[in-house]
Amino acid sequence: MAGTCFIAMEPYRPVRLVVGKPVIRKTGVPSPSVAEAIAGQLAAPYGLSVVSEVATGNKITDHQIQQGETAFESLDRIAKQRQILITDNAAGNVVLASPGSGGTAYSALELGNNILSASAGFDFTDVYSQYSVKGQKSGTDDSYGAQTAQSFGTAIDSNVKRKRVLIVRQEGQADSQTCQQRASYEQQIRRAKAGELRYRVAGWRQANGALWAVNTTVTIIDAIMAVNTALLISEVTYTLDDEGMIAELVVIPASAFATEPETQAKAKKRKKSAKGTDSSWLD
Numbered sequence: 001m002a003g004t005c006f007i008a009m010e011p012y013r014p015v016r017l018v019v020g021k022p023v024i025r026k027t028g029v030p031s032p033s034v035a036e037a038i039a040g041q042l043a044a045p046y047g048l049s050v051v052s053e054v055a056t057g058n059k060i061t062d063h064q065i066q067q068g069e070t071a072f073e074s075l076d077r078i079a080k081q082r083q084i085l086i087t088d089n090a091a092g093n094v095v096l097a098s099p100g101s102g103g104t105a106y107s108a109l110e111l112g113n114n115i116l117s118a119s120a121g122f123d124f125t126d127v128y129s130q131y132s133v134k135g136q137k138s139g140t141d142d143s144y145g146a147q148t149a150q151s152f153g154t155a156i157d158s159n160v161k162r163k164r165v166l167i168v169r170q171e172g173q174a175d176s177q178t179c180q181q182r183a184s185y186e187q188q189i190r191r192a193k194a195g196e197l198r199y200r201v202a203g204w205r206q207a208n209g210a211l212w213a214v215n216t217t218v219t220i221i222d223a224i225m226a227v228n229t230a231l232l233i234s235e236v237t238y239t240l241d242d243e244g245m246i247a248e249l250v251v252i253p254a255s256a257f258a259t260e261p262e263t264q265a266k267a268k269k270r271k272k273s274a275k276g277t278d279s280s281w282l283d
Helices: 035-046 071-082 176-194 264-273
Strands: 003-008 050-052 085-088 094-097 115-120 130-135 151-156 165-169 197-202 217-222 227-241 244-252
Touching: 035 050, 035 071, 035 094, 071 085, 130 176, 151 176, 165 176, 217 244
Parallel strands: 050 094, 130 165
Antiparallel strands: 003 227, 085 094, 115 197, 130 151, 197 244, 217 227, 227 244
């Protein structure tokens, strides 16, 4: 008997049970609620609950349910606005998470020990030299005009020498701070995803019997890939075939999901510390 089970935790990868399923409620604006409450309204018609492992911020007052959109598309807009991640748990329910909130893997991935093979795609199609995020918010007596109608944020990837610009529209009540956070978020995650690593290991379980799980950090010791650090597991695929039970893990730097803008000083320090470790295969 052969089979495959896929689990993912990425801002652009859907929770499988709500993909393609329409929103079952009237269009318009739900009652002002925190992100997990709105997510619960979207998931409930499909028998799913929502678990939040992260603080999602203040109530959202302007989330528009758009005609014809799927439940995940609506969830995804909330996630991008608040820079949170969407995954699922063993029961199949929706989980709102932060990077690494799943804990630390018991076992390490070590070349010559449990690593069967490794690969890297190095696809920089979705990596740009500049990320510009634009948005606006409702005006008040104290804040109006350009202050509310021209919110803007930008992030630069100095590693991309050719000028490639991506313009993103920020959802919801956007100010300069949230636009800047979104620009930094796009820059960091797109660059890190371009250099994601894939490891195949024997067995579905770690040395303590626990399954390999998404949103956990795992220590990797791999001289060939020049990695000697802890990375975040963003995907797990369990396979049972003629080779036996195999787990394929996709790993990515946890810093890819950081929402705070990366200053030039921080970027310089990261590159210096990355030589032979962490994200050296990206620089």
